[in-house]
Amino acid sequence: MSTKMLDKGYEPQAVERKWYAYWEKEGLFAAKDQDPAPAYSIVIPPPNVTGVLHMGHALNNTLQDILCRYRRLKGDNVLWMPGTDHAGIATQNVVERQLAAKGIDRHQLGREQFIEAVWKWRAESGSAIINQLKALGASCDWQRERFTMDEGLSKAVRTVFVKLYEEGLIYRGLYITNWCPRCRTALSDLEVEHEELDGHLYHIQYPFSQGQGGVVVATTRPETMLGDTAVAIHPEDERYAALPAQSVILPLMNREIPIIRDPYVERAFGTGVLKVTPAHDPNDFEIGKRHNLPSIKVINDDGTMSDEAGGFKGLDRFECRKAAVKALEEKGLLVKIDPHKHGVGHCYRCKNIVEPNLSQQWFVKTKPLAEPAIEAVQSGKTRIIPEAWAKTYYEWMFNIRDWCISRQIWWGHQIPAWTCGACNELMVAMEAPAKCAKCGGTNLTQETDVLDTWFSSALWPFSTMGWPDQTALLKTFYPTSVLVTGFDILFFWVARMMMMGLHFMGDVPFNDVYVHALVRDEEGKKMSKSKGNVIDPLNVIDAYGTDAFRYTLAAFAAQGRDIKLSEKRVEGYRHFINKLWNAARFALMHLEQGYDGTPIDAAQLSLPDRWILSRLAKMTRQVSLALEEYKFNEAAGAAYQFVWHEFCDWYVEAAKPALYDENRPQARDASRQVLWTVLRDILLVLHPFAPFVTEEIWDKLPGTQGSIMRATFPEGKAYLADSSAMTQAESQMDLVMAAITAVRTIRGEMNISPAAKLQVTALSANEETRRALDQHKEIIINLARLESLATADAQAQRSPTAATAIAGDATLLVELKGVIDFTQELQRLEKEMAKLNKDLTAINNKLNNDSFLGKAPADVVAEVREKQTVLSEKQEKLSVTLARVRGFAGK
């Protein structure tokens, strides 16, 4: 592969398009149905087919992509199963709105044509989000893309429904459910969002049917009184022990309704008298059942008042509230109105206020399914990470309630149940029965309701792999390795997948569940369209490049904390990507003449060579370890630190002389080898985070073949002979770097021009230190910009005009003849001495403490003693210097 110079700055757009197309064309995302390599699988949380990519998706899919790309580099057979969700209510709403714009109501079209319209819409714009995932770099196996309404998945849905019905785990009945009058469908408990609102508590007088007076009830929803069929009082409420009548006259309706006694009533609330509306309140419904009360439905499914609402018929429910209050006031029956805060349920799709409503619905009996799902997490068969979320999972699972799965909409899986027109027999089956199983009648009508979208999503981990057929894919990839998801759908989706997976596959759907944070705006608020604080990931990608964006997300994806995102942060990581680019640009300048990746010749390695190889091995291990624990921020941080602050800031600078030196070809070649090796490993380590720029550089790097996606993640093995060589390289380089930094600090603090070449003498009693400094003096001279570096015994004569710094166990004398300002130098040294004294005092206090010496573990004590030795030596050196400088400064 030929080498080309890189452009001066990294330009992401063209690079990203080019490589994504290449990867897809080469089939680099494809999983193998069967393979000897270890299997690794993730099913994507299917985005709504109506959706557009938001920050939540971006984070979620970036993390999955990091894992998948990492596992591929590790040699696994990786399946990342993509697809979308038909999002029943949301999609129906979208298409309904489109029709409404043309003045068409879906009922005019009829069910079949409406569904056709939805499919048409899906074909035209439903795949937008898939392309956006591609822009993010997602390496899904697109050939296997699934949709919850596909034939195969629909078959899985029917199979599950029929089986659960036959097992008695699905039932139908008349119940109070959460009803959205706008969407005109029932919702499950989870689909209701509670919001605390300022409402009113209306106190209304219900006159006794006989005698004087009446009881006062308190309600937040006066319009429901039209459907009252009783008032209830606690059986032991002494205030109402003796009443003149056993019934009251319901105001506005003039209906006689009984006074009943039920312990559900809270005596302390309101007046202690509860109006009972079995058709419009879940608790009242239960009370009604206990007391055989009739249910009168006064609110229609569209939110208007029904025929049963007397004079209020046809009014909207909220207009009715006002009208009823007014009517009560006129009759003198409105006692008072108190302000009252209470939680009000809203539809999670359209945000309208939900109305508890009586209707015929289908339910899943969840308790028997939940038990194994709880056990699987308790036993560790499925790990929830971070662990704190397991609590939330248990909390919900222990208190789980039956799941209302029927929806009164058209777009979705129509419930496979048929009713006989002749004998009313209910039949549940995979396909429409030809005739009634009971009476043989042929006039069968299918249930018009469809299933909750989450019912089909609950099957996602196995339905996407071909279930109910026993496919090779299932065999290879189920259970999946990990599910990556946000906690907002822990109940909606994760818990239900657990239940269904265990029930139908006999095994958990995933070994790990990694629960990541929510992305918020920079003030920590949830991003929402209504607040106008959304940052569009596609705009960010346009402005900063995909790699920078992904790196930002990974770097901030700390477990258990939300991500506050601002473009400023992304900008920072764009700088990092650009830094990498320029480092590669530098490296390629030195490697361009057909460098072939000759193995490293250990004998020729310089100190920086050995040091960076040692650091590289450690960093690589650190990244692997962090990724395997889903600590994305640690992985991203370790790589960032290494690339920028070790490789670029120190290694490249230290290696320059050798790289440019024509006269020492062996040393030059050794550094080239190291440069090549480190850069190659950096690209591999960074590839999961920043796939595009790494592929682009990889392509230009001599000695690589094919896509970086086919390469192997570095093992983190040492390139050096043994660990003692690594330790030695690191400690020597630490000394060298400390010396350089010390001189630079003096330069900065004494305002010495960077151009001025300085003479430095290093004093040390330690022969090894002197030898190390001598041996590597060129690095120090070069990076600290010295004229010369001499070493001497600690007793040597000291220049009176030198500034002093401590590096390791050496004292550096920086000659500042004619430049030095002793007052300034004195201030600098005193400041350092103060710092030192503070540290040393703390340590001495410890060592003077008998209980510390007696009770602390030996290694901790030894460590502190060691530190004391180092610090007091330093203090000694500094005080010698200080005394001299005081003399010169005349103080």
Add this chain to the structure above:
RNA sequence: GGGCGGGUAGCUCAGUUGGGAGAGCAUCGGCCUUACAAGCCGAGGGUCACAGGUUCAAGCCCUGUUCCGCCUACCA
């Protein structure tokens, strides 16, 4: 009402067998040093929310207080 999470530098946040308070950004000072000014070199900045406790030793463990966020719930 119940539960969970958080409060660490100006900002955003890391920080687990309890033993040296850290990063990025921002700020200040100095640099066009032949990969990079989207850069380089250096510096300043902290009562780890508050109060107690356990411990030789607490940002970390325990108790209480307070503030913020989220989830959840059938007091109408």
